[in-house]
Amino acid sequence: MLFTLINSLTLGMAVFLVAAGLTLIFGIMRILNFAHGAFFMLGAYLTSTMVQDMPGSVWILIGTALVAGVIVGLFGLAVQHFVLSKLDGIDEHFMLIATYAVMLMTVGGIKSVWGLEFHSVDPPPGLDLGVDIFGTFVPSFSLFIICAGGVVFLILDYVIHRSWAGKLAVAIARDNWTTNLMGVNGPLGTKIVVAASFALAGLAGGLLLPNQTLSPALGDTFLLMAFITIVIGGLGNIRGAFVAALIIAVIDGLNTYFLPSFPGVIIYVGMVACLLLWPNGILGESRL
Amino acid sequence: MLNRRHILLGSAATVGALSVPAVLRAQSGPIRIGLITTLSGPGQVYGQYIKDGAELSVARINSEGGVNGQQIELVVRDDKNSPDSALAAYRELTGSGIKLIAQGTFTANVLATLPLLKDDGVTSLVVGSSALSVTHENFTPNMFRLGYSAPMCFGGYGHLMAERFPEINKWALVRSDVQALADITNYFASGLVKKAEADGRKLELQEPILVPYNGADFRNQISQVSNSGADGLFNCLQGADAISYYKQARSFQLDKRFKLLCDSANELTVAKALGKNMLESTWSWTAWYPQAMKDNPSSDALHKAYTELRNDPYPNWYVGVSHDCIATIAEGIKATQSIEAADLIPAIENLSFQGATGNVTFRKEDHAFAGDLTYIRFGRSDTTETGWEVFETVHMAGAEFLEPATPGQKL
Numbered sequence: 116m117l118f119t120l121i122n123s124l125t126l127g128m129a130v131f132l133v134a135a136g137l138t139l140i141f142g143i144m145r146i147l148n149f150a151h152g153a154f155f156m157l158g159a160y161l162t163s164t165m166v167q168d169m170p171g172s173v174w175i176l177i178g179t180a181l182v183a184g185v186i187v188g189l190f191g192l193a194v195q196h197f198v199l200s201k202l203d204g205i206d207e208h209f210m211l212i213a214t215y216a217v218m219l220m221t222v223g224g225i226k227s228v229w230g231l232e233f234h235s236v237d238p239p240p241g242l243d244l245g246v247d248i249f250g251t252f253v254p255s256f257s258l259f260i261i262c263a264g265g266v267v268f269l270i271l272d273y274v275i276h277r278s279w280a281g282k283l284a285v286a287i288a289r290d291n292w293t294t295n296l297m298g299v300n301g302p303l304g305t306k307i308v309v310a311a312s313f314a315l316a317g318l319a320g321g322l323l324l325p326n327q328t329l330s331p332a333l334g335d336t337f338l339l340m341a342f343i344t345i346v347i348g349g350l351g352n353i354r355g356a357f358v359a360a361l362i363i364a365v366i367d368g369l370n371t372y373f374l375p376s377f378p379g380v381i382i383y384v385g386m387v388a389c390l391l392l393w394p395n396g397i398l399g400e401s402r403l
Numbered sequence: 404m405l406n407r408r409h410i411l412l413g414s415a416a417t418v419g420a421l422s423v424p425a426v427l428r429a430q431s432g433p434i435r436i437g438l439i440t441t442l443s444g445p446g447q448v449y450g451q452y453i454k455d456g457a458e459l460s461v462a463r464i465n466s467e468g469g470v471n472g473q474q475i476e477l478v479v480r481d482d483k484n485s486p487d488s489a490l491a492a493y494r495e496l497t498g499s500g501i502k503l504i505a506q507g508t509f510t511a512n513v514l515a516t517l518p519l520l521k522d523d524g525v526t527s528l529v530v531g532s533s534a535l536s537v538t539h540e541n542f543t544p545n546m547f548r549l550g551y552s553a554p555m556c557f558g559g560y561g562h563l564m565a566e567r568f569p570e571i572n573k574w575a576l577v578r579s580d581v582q583a584l585a586d587i588t589n590y591f592a593s594g595l596v597k598k599a600e601a602d603g604r605k606l607e608l609q610e611p612i613l614v615p616y617n618g619a620d621f622r623n624q625i626s627q628v629s630n631s632g633a634d635g636l637f638n639c640l641q642g643a644d645a646i647s648y649y650k651q652a653r654s655f656q657l658d659k660r661f662k663l664l665c666d667s668a669n670e671l672t673v674a675k676a677l678g679k680n681m682l683e684s685t686w687s688w689t690a691w692y693p694q695a696m697k698d699n700p701s702s703d704a705l706h707k708a709y710t711e712l713r714n715d716p717y718p719n720w721y722v723g724v725s726h727d728c729i730a731t732i733a734e735g736i737k738a739t740q741s742i743e744a745a746d747l748i749p750a751i752e753n754l755s756f757q758g759a760t761g762n763v764t765f766r767k768e769d770h771a772f773a774g775d776l777t778y779i780r781f782g783r784s785d786t787t788e789t790g791w792e793v794f795e796t797v798h799m800a801g802a803e804f805l806e807p808a809t810p811g812q813k814l
Contacts, residue, residue, distance in 0.1 A: 118623075119623055129619065168678055231448040233448075234676060244654050254654035255654065325650075326619075326620075328647045331447070332445055375612065
């Protein structure tokens with residue numbers, strides 16, 4: 116049971132890492148970014164190119180994931196400039212279609228550059244085996260994911276709710292026009308948030324790389340769970356996404372423990388139950 | 404000016420032209436074979452193998468002078484892994500006069516076209532579709548299935564493991580939660596039990612542990628199977644799921660906890676991805692392992708051509724089977740001098756030739772593949788550059804593991 120709970124925490128943090136960028140971009144621009152999974156995958160492929168078969172250490176893995184995040188963030192700026200900014204102010208459905216098209220283009224590009232074959236990158240030395248916690252075997256990489264998810268949440272929560280930059284982003288999200296009147300460069304703020312959202316996707320791809328198999332379908336694996344997370348947590352709410360990721364993961368763990376013949380099914384039951392109880396998400400919908 | 408003599412001459416010419424075999428009428432152009440496979444969306448990686456194998460087969464046949472002096476032209480269409488698109492591609496190909504089709508990857512797409520083959524006079528060779536219904540309740544005489552029949556491949560696999568490892572009496576089974584993989588697991592288990600019972604042994608088979616398809620994390624299930632107390636383990640996951648599962652299982656040292664590991668059908672895909680972190684040793688079914696078939700010129704030629712094309716000396720088995728699909732059509736045309744289904748079907752039913760994957764032959768009643776089976780054992784190696792090697796290969800005749808033929812009826 117302890118193992119199941121620790122593993123649930125691992126999955127929860129992995130899903131949160133992917134969902135963080137998704138909820139950030141929704142919070143400020145009301146965009147449900149279908150391309151998020153593709154950019155998560157791009158981050159993973161970029162990191163694999165930098166580390167080859169295995170990162171030499173944990174710090175190399177973190178460093179290359181950060182570099183991948185920056186590169187994906189720059190791609191995000193390009194998407195903002197050429198696609199999202201052109202659709203500003205029109206119906207949100209068009210945004211969905213536009214981001215879907217961006218996803219197709221990104222996946223196509225990844226296939227062209229890296230091919231269709233499966234690739235694998237190993238965990239760095241020290242994270243490839245396990246440790247004993249109260250008599251329970253726990254894979255070291257699980258602990259790494261839990262720590263990574265926790266640190267990313269704390270940084271995001273601080274930046275959004277405590278820092279000057281975060282408060283500015285919240286102001287832009289709530290009333291862009293008035294913020295502009297007060298001399299704040301709204302479009303620049305929007306660009307920074309979009310780039311940060313994409314960068315988070317790339318960072319998540321890099322950090323989770325040794326846990327997954329690289330293939331052009333990698334983005335789909337996490338995207339659905341990330342969407343469920345931000346819906347349950349409250350669209351655009353970073354704290355909600357964190358709590359929801361944990362709830363989903365615990366539900367999934369209990370599902371495996373008590374109903375092993377129906378893997379992955381109870382998540383959807385949990386989602387329906389959460390939405391019936393909290394139609395706007397556990398912590399409510401938010402514009403950051 | 405048109406007179407009675409001209410009309411008579413013209414009529415005689417028309418009757419003459421219509422009375423010669425279809426292939427002769429088409430002599431002005433190449434023999435056109437349609438290939439419908441998955442070239443986008445999930446499954447694209449397998450569709451690409453199928454396309455490569457078919458194209459290399461056509462290139463080889465054409466370089467050897469074609470079929471009865473005629474070149475072959477392959478017309479490739481993408482089924483986008485959707486029955487609707489498969490059907491649209493089929494209609495486009497048949498609408499342009501094509502009567503020979505090779506098709507794969509997935510059963511749902513194949514089933515979309517099966518009901519039309521007979522009325523359209525099309526002969527179809529299928530690769531990759533494992534569902535029983537294709538040769539049973541959805542049987543049509545115009546279709547032949549090559550390379551892959553789940554009861555034969557995995558019943559034979561279970562039989563081989565029970566025969567080779569009589570000391571393994573307790574088995575754990577892990578599979579993804581999809582029907583095709585449930586069938587494969589059941590056939591493997593059935594092959595194990597039948598052979599053990601025939602040898603007077605009783606096996607303990609645990610309930611399969613299910614993992615989500617296209618899942619992100621398998622550690623709960625890996626922990627469960629690690630504590631199962633079984634000696635033998637059959638893993639039935641596919642593609643990226645299988646590789647992620649083995650990666651996440653590494654910290655649990657799964658390969659040290661079991662005396663015998665069997666992967667269903669991922670063959671060298673797993674080893675190529677895991678490299679030096681490959682499991683110590685595992686078995687897998689494959690339809691084609693060219694390194695163990697050096698005495699087969701067709702296999703050897705295809706292997707060389709593929710290695711040149713993709714710079715990959717370890718092709719997936721789909722390459723070999725799709726090569727043999729085209730080779731089967733070509734052999735059939737050679738034998739009958741016709742591309743018409745009425746002539747070609749009996750010819751293919753009676754074929755037995757050495758393809759790249761070994762002996763190619765079909766059971767007459769339901770057109771199920773009845774050729775050779777191949778199993779390989781491979782694992783980690785300190786002596787190779789790749790970090791892994793194939794330790795042994797077993798070839799078996801497949802016909803004895805075929806399920807009873809019930810064309811047109813559910814088994």
